[in-house]
Structure formats: structure tokens, C-alpha cells
Amino acid sequence: MSINEQSPASRPFVASCSIYSPNWAKLTGKRATIYIQIGFWAIVLSVVLMMVGRTFGNSRGSHRSFPNVPGPVIAYGWLALLAVLGFALGALFLWRWRRKYHLDVTPEGLTIDGGRGDFYSFADAQLGLWASTGLALHLRRGRHRFILGGRDCRVGPTTPLSAPPAPLVDAWLSQPEFVAMLSLSGRWRGLAVGEPAPGDPVRCVLFPNPLLIQQMGPFALMKKQRLTQSLSQPQLFIDVDDDTIRVIDADSNALTASASLSQVTATRATYRLDDVAGQYFSTMPAVTLGVPGSQPLTIGCRDFSGLKQRFLWGENVAMINDPPAYAVSGADWMTLTAKLHLAS
16 A cells, blocks of 8 residues: 555554563563573572581581571472562553553654653654564654554565564554554655555565474574574565565575466465474464475464464364474465465
């Protein structure tokens, strides 16, 4: 959908809060890992010192008594602490899941929750990808950052993406709302944002599949870290129109394969973890694309609407033991399955 039409000077929007925001990513980043390691070794050191001190005191006949805490008390204490932390995190996640951001959008920018006066200008805003989900608008106000996502937004080869891909966003709008919000600013008017114009190719963005971590052993720490760090980095682009499909390397932008849609083979499959307990979070519909001139591409999609997975094949498709190599957004999944005449 090209943003061409004139829009009112101001319009309110209601954005859904992301449960896991960019600020939360700090809890799983390199700094958080250091803090966790420090806390772990501090606990180990305190236990060792207590045991050594008690043994040394008993051997010297010291009258100083070290704390003699029974084992069950320690175990119940840890369980109580974990229960409190779990309850606190659950309450916080529930609060964020129900929270809404009220946006007042003008041609100059947007105000978040007007009473607080958090105004972000469109002048230095940047548009980028929201990894495996859609588009992301990066907003700045001094040292403050706010990333607004557009769910199910598609891109084309000419979509102006100047910001790095965002693995997480602070809040998000649906595709029609996101396009309508951008239409209020002249910066994106006349550009194909959210939905390429009819006849223009759609660019499907292939990211590393996070479920690949299930193939890695417990000691493959470096491989897991590399995968985690690359989850928001595009690996391949698939440009597809009514007649042709093109495979493009995301790093070099070099064309690696091109063919008519009639020459492309597509095989449906479902990846499912052998562990019954983990099947709910690990089941993924997959398509193996055979494009002349390219290695077979196995692509999957794990997009949820609430707690329900949006896309699943029926029971009559083959099960595979290896997760797909690539993951795409829900919008790109619908594009590929529609162009290849597959039903999801």
C-alpha cells in the first residue's frame, strides 16, 4: 500500500504493549550474564567459606560457633524466594500484556500517553525491520528511545529501511494502523510502506530460525551464542511477484538464483520436537523450496495470535526431525504460500 492520500492533521492510535521490550533484553544480554555469574559464584563462595570456617573452628576447638542452618531450611528458603520472584514476574508480564499506549499522531511526530508529554519527532525517526514480524519505527527523544512496531507489514526492494533490524519493540500496531500512522507524515508519503503496490515484487525476509538451538548439544555454548546474536540479522531475501522468484544474499545484495514460479517446487512439512512437553512451543509449519540454481531452502513460521499459533498444516503432511533453517514473518509466510498455491 503506497502512502499517497492526504490525512487529517492529528489522529489518535492505541498501540499494544510488548510483553518483552528492548529494555528487557538487557536482562539477557552480556551484562546480565556477568551479573548472574557474579551472583552464582558469590553464593558458592559463601557456602564454601561457611563449611571451611565450621570445620576449621571445630578442629581448633574454637568456642566461636558458625551458623548451623539445617538443609531443609535452606531448600525451603530457596523455593520461597523462587516463588516470590515467579509471582512478581508473572504479575509484571500480565500488566504489560494488558497495557495500552495512547498515541496522538501529527505530521510532526507523535505523543505517547499525552498527559506525560513524551513527544517524539518524525524528523529523525528511522524505519527498519522488526525481525520475523514486520516493520519497526525507531523514535528518539534525547537519550530516550521508543520502537513502535507494525505487525504483518510487508516490504519491497525499494522500501526505505535506514535503521538496523529490531529484535524487540516497545509497542506495536496492526498493519493498517501502522500504515495510517505513517501517512500522517510527509516523509513516507508516496512510498510503498506496509504493502507493495500491485505488480511490484514482495520482499520476503529470511531470518535464522531460533529453533535451531534445539539441535545443539548442552556444551555448544559458543554456537548458541552466535545463533542468538544473529536472530535479528536477515540472511536471505526472496523477491516474488506474479511470475518470478529471486533469491538474494542479504549481506552482499547479490542475486544467487532466479526462476519463474512454474519452475519452483514446494514441499510442505511440519517440524515437531520429540519431547511431548515442548511440542506446543516447538511445532512449526515448514516449506522446502526448490529454486533452480539454489540449494533447497527450508522455511518456517512461528507466529502467534495470543496463545494460539496462527499457521499450521493439517495432519496429512510429513513430519521432519530437523528444524527449518530460516524463519519468516506471518505476512511473508502468507505471501509465499499464496504464490506457491499452498493452503495453510
